[in-house]
Amino acid sequence: MRYSIFKRALIGKPLKTSELGEQRLGKLKALAILSSDALSSVAYGPEQVIIVLSTLGLIALWYSIPIGVGVLILLAALILSYRQIIYAYPHGGGAYVVSKSNLGKNAGLVAGGSLLVDYILTVAVSVSAGTDAITSAFPLLHPYNVVIASFLVIVITILNLRGITESANVLAYPVYLFVLALLLLIGVGLWQMVSGQIPFHLHTPIGTAVPGISLFFLLRAFSSGCSALTGVEAVSNAVPNFKEPEAKNAVHTLMIMGFILAVLFSGTMFLAYWLGISPKAEETVVSQMASHIFGRNFLYYFIQGTTALILVLAANTGFSAFPMLAVNFATDKYIPRMFLNRGDRLGYSNGILTLSVASILLIIIFRGATEQLIPLYAVGVFIPFTLSQTGMIVKWIREKPSGWLPKMTINLIGALITLTVVIIFFVTKFSQVWYILIFLPLIVxxxxxxxxxxxxVGEQLRITTGDGALPLEGNIVIVPVAGISKVVENSLNYAKLIGDSVIAVYVAFDRESEKQMEDQWKEWQPDIRLVTLYTSYRSLLRPIARFIEIVEEKANEQKYTLTVLIPQFITKKRWHDFLHNQSSLLLRLYLIYQKNVIVSTVPFRLKK
Known part of the structure; x- marks a missing residue:
């Protein structure tokens, strides 16, 4: 009862199944929930490029501009490709469904499996990055990064358990505040640049020769910048969450998200270059930009606060997309069926809780170090990107619908670019992404x-023509007893009701107790047969199991069923259970998994 009250206070009262339609999202709320991951990557994507380039010195930072242009081209290709995927597969599933339908089951499992793992990484990376933003503003909190990040995951989990619309109501404001804050930062920064308030000499001129630069190095920086594109696929996975018409609303949301992401990424990348920002261990690039443009005033803390919020709440993209993708997997019987169950608030609560636990473990293992997770996180997205685009190419070639050639061209360009990015990741960051070569085959x-x-299981449970149950002529009931008590009496009375033959079984550890039990039984229950089993090894399971085997053979010959009726008293308070042995539970578990008999428990509830 107390648990029910606590649960209702935490996640709200249960919703009726008929209220499911009310839990669907309009474009504005969907944009807040499903684009938070992609938009939040603006806070760390440009920084990852700068970190790589700065290893050659500040003179190399001008390369962030052409690298940024390359990332924008890739973004455009992905947005157009996923637009086609949503229309072609309006029931959701994204890369998993596309790859499975066109490239085969294993390709679908690779795409979907990498996305499931990637959503766990989404939560870990987003919350870790959000924690970094908080500790950049308040350096005294640095030692508590892991604790803060884990606490934030729990808060987001509770929000999602309360239902998709309720979490959308909470999350919409931080997302749009972040967009406003970044636009303000970029706008004021550009104004200061045009008006001459920012000195020209802070950055290296574009085209400056950089000693030691190589194509390998630039590709490594480009692959780091591609981390800003993670989360683009989330809309295609969650199409069923949209209000009707689902596909149209999902496409509009995707296009809006792509436009906002392009503006924020390009503005942030250009401004960081113009200001000559270099990476610092305990201060993010966004924090340095805001500090340079506004100083440490209200606007600085507003930008840092909204950045921290969006980075933390970007984890919600994982909480929205992971359960939906898990539903597709569970429907196809590739993961446990429990992921198909909706919770009290009509959300897929098992998927939400699984994601929460896994991401917290990841944060603890990596100690909240975002930079260690981002390469694995990014490559886990680009593999499904590549497979989904390839799957769409196969679909257009096979079906050849009206206007298929331009559509195939878009997907071909997307597939080539994303495949190139995957190759770049493995070539330039193999030491950080090799894990994927182990866990993807393991997942499949x-x-x-x-x-x-x-x-x-389905084959064995399926009823086919000609099958029929064997005719039964009676029921033998075996009642294991530990002595003479009300618990045993209660069980024997029930056994007489359901059984044609009742046998009580007592296991003795010494001859004296065996003889004593036989004498007492003759006086107490003379009409019920008692079988005493002696064992010198003090084990209940072995002698009872052996006796059941003997009776089972005879029962089968006589076309009788065999039922083992286990007496068990239930204590008034849960902690009282630790004061008693649990031999009845152990016997029940053993019989259920080892013997082909009916096992039932007769409870006797204690009142004190």
Missing amino acids: FICHRIKRHYDA
Whole structure:
């Protein structure tokens, strides 16, 4: 009862299934929930480029401009490609459904599996980056990064357990405040640049020769900048969450998100270059830009506050997309069916809780170090990007609908670019992304094993023509007893009601207790047969299991069912359970998994 009250206070009262339609999202709320990951990457994507370039000195930072242009071209290709995916597969699933439908089951599992893992990384990276923004403004909090990040994940989990619309109501304001804050930062920065308030000499002129520069180095910086494109696919995975018409609203949301992301990324990248910003261990690039343009005043803390909020709440993209993708996997029987269950607030709560626990473990393992997670996080997105674009190419070639050639061209360009990025990641950052070569095959293997299990269960449970239950002529009931008590009496009375033959079984550890039990039983229950089993090894399970095997053979010959009825008393308070042995529970578990018998428990509730 107390748990129910606490649960209702935490996540709200249960919703009826008929209220599911009210939980769908309009474009403005969907933009806040599903684009927070992509938009938040503006806060760390440009920084990752600068970190790589700065290793050759400040003179190399001008390369951030052409690299930024390359990232924008890739963004445009992805937005146009995913626009086509949403229209072609309006029921959601994104890269998983596209790859599975056109490239085969294993390709779908690779795409979907990498996205499932990537959404866990989304939460870990976003919250870790948000924590970095908080500790940049308040350096005294640096030692508590892991604690703060874990606490923030728990808060977002509770928000999502309360339902998608309620979380959207909370998250919409920080997202749009972040967009406003970045536009303000970029706008004022550009004004100061045009008006001459920012000295020209702060940055290296474009085209300056950089000693030691190489194509490999530039590709490494470009791959780091591509981390700003993570989250673009989230809209295509969550199409069923939109209000009708779902596909049209999802496409509009995707296009708006792409436009805002392009403006914020290009503005931030250019301004960081113009100001000559270099990376610092304990202060983010956005923090340095805001401090340079506004000083440490209200506007600085407004920008830092909204940046921290968006980085933390960007994790909500994972909380929105992970459960929906898990539903597709569970529908196809590749992961446990529990991911199909909706919670009290109509959200897929098992998916939400799984994501929360996994991301907190990741934060603890990596100690909140965002820069260690971002390469693995980014490559985990670009593999599904590549597979989904390739899958769409196969679809257009196979089906050849009206106007298929331009559509195929868009997907071909997207596939080539994303494949190039994947290759760049593996060439330039192999030491940071090699894990993916282990966990992706492992995910595919586990998914196939789960699928095989569900298929085997379905085959064995399926009723086919000609099947029929064997005719039964009676029921033998075995009642394990530990002595003479009300618990045993209660169980024996029930056994008489359901059984044609009742056998009580007592396990003795010495001959004296065996003889004593037999004498007492003859006086107490002379009409019920008692079988005493002696063991010198003080084990209940072995002698009872052996006796059940013997009775089971005879029961099968006589076409009788065999039921084991286990007496068990239930204590008034839960902690009282620790004061008693749990032999009845152990026996029940053993029989259920080891023997082909009916196992039932007769509870006797204690009142004190």
